[in-house]
Amino acid sequence: MTSTQADIDRSYSVDNEFFALWLDENMHYTSAAYDDEGHEGRRGAAMPEMTLEEAQERKARVLYDFAEIDSTKTVLDIGCGWGSAIDCMVRFGVRQAHGITLSTEQIRYCEQRNLPREKVAYWLEDYAKFVPPQTLRNANGTPGKYDGLVSIEMIDHLCSPAQAREGLAVSIYREYFNRLAEWVEPGACFGFQAILRNRIPRARKDLDDLAFTADVIFPGGLNPRIEELIVAIAPKWECEKLIMRRKDYRATTAEWYRRFLLHEDTIRARWGNQVWEDYDRYLSTCVKAMDLHWSGDVQMKLRRI
Numbered sequence: 001m002t003s004t005q006a007d008i009d010r011s012y013s014v015d016n017e018f019f020a021l022w023l024d025e026n027m028h029y030t031s032a033a034y035d036d037e038g039h040e041g042r043r044g045a046a047m048p049e050m051t052l053e054e055a056q057e058r059k060a061r062v063l064y065d066f067a068e069i070d071s072t073k074t075v076l077d078i079g080c081g082w083g084s085a086i087d088c089m090v091r092f093g094v095r096q097a098h099g100i101t102l103s104t105e106q107i108r109y110c111e112q113r114n115l116p117r118e119k120v121a122y123w124l125e126d127y128a129k130f131v132p133p134q135t136l137r138n139a140n141g142t143p144g145k146y147d148g149l150v151s152i153e154m155i156d157h158l159c160s161p162a163q164a165r166e167g168l169a170v171s172i173y174r175e176y177f178n179r180l181a182e183w184v185e186p187g188a189c190f191g192f193q194a195i196l197r198n199r200i201p202r203a204r205k206d207l208d209d210l211a212f213t214a215d216v217i218f219p220g221g222l223n224p225r226i227e228e229l230i231v232a233i234a235p236k237w238e239c240e241k242l243i244m245r246r247k248d249y250r251a252t253t254a255e256w257y258r259r260f261l262l263h264e265d266t267i268r269a270r271w272g273n274q275v276w277e278d279y280d281r282y283l284s285t286c287v288k289a290m291d292l293h294w295s296g297d298v299q300m301k302l303r304r305i
């Protein structure tokens, strides 16, 4: 089945200080964007030319633009993590930014951010049960509706390998896109990002490493295929823009891994050898998976039909 709250707590609750050692300063746990695409519309030269911190800010900016947010708009981040995109959107300009996550540690971290109270709200809530607050008004004054949505690599938690084998992936993803469509008015936009799965490795060890990542680091989850997403957004959303971010995610995970390796002694001493070995295996597998097209990443601008 889909990642449960216990699964999510296992994925994100080693504890916040552990992730702070190797993520960027703002704690984005998703692919950064190392180029201009989505802004000036041209692909940059060899990446990375910018720091992880700059590239994460760029990623958030692309999705903010895709969601057509401005300082008059209210936005919901579905699967908001440690609140990194919300932090960015408040700085870029937003009337209010709300977030939902299934992780208790992440909510605690979000609440400790130094953001204006009147602008932000976070809930520990499964998206499938979430109901927008009754007091919410979009920029048109419509109650219970957001102006725009953002969701960054949260859909990867929704369908398990077992469900995919039963042929349920597209219906699970469509349920997500349909449900989110109820939270905005027609014409509203959604800045969406997902990790993808693509080619299947041939070597037993590579298959084992990928299975380890799915079963131990992200239990209950499976990355969608791009074609499943394209089918599942119908009939509620039209895809207006799509950027493949495999190379960006390669650069992101390589930088996470580089930073992680710098802290071996601290990690072994504080969190134990098993955490060190698990994350060593997971992060090195991520870099290889992006290199060899086993995995990829996509950003989409979706408009509610």
Ligand SMILES: C[S@@+](CC[C@H](N)C(=O)[O-])C[C@H]1O[C@@H](n2cnc3c(N)ncnc32)[C@H](O)[C@@H]1O
Binding pocket: 003, 008, 027, 028, 029, 030, 078, 079, 080, 081, 082, 084, 085, 100, 101, 102, 103, 106, 125, 126, 127, 128, 151, 152, 153, 154, 157, 158
């Ligand atoms: C890979 S993290 C990405 C976090 C954040 N978007 C970022 O860019 O750093 C996935 C997030 O999705 C959340 N999530 C997974 N399943 C969820 C669900 N059913 N409802 C709400 N949030 C969920 C997790 O709690 C986590 O915050």
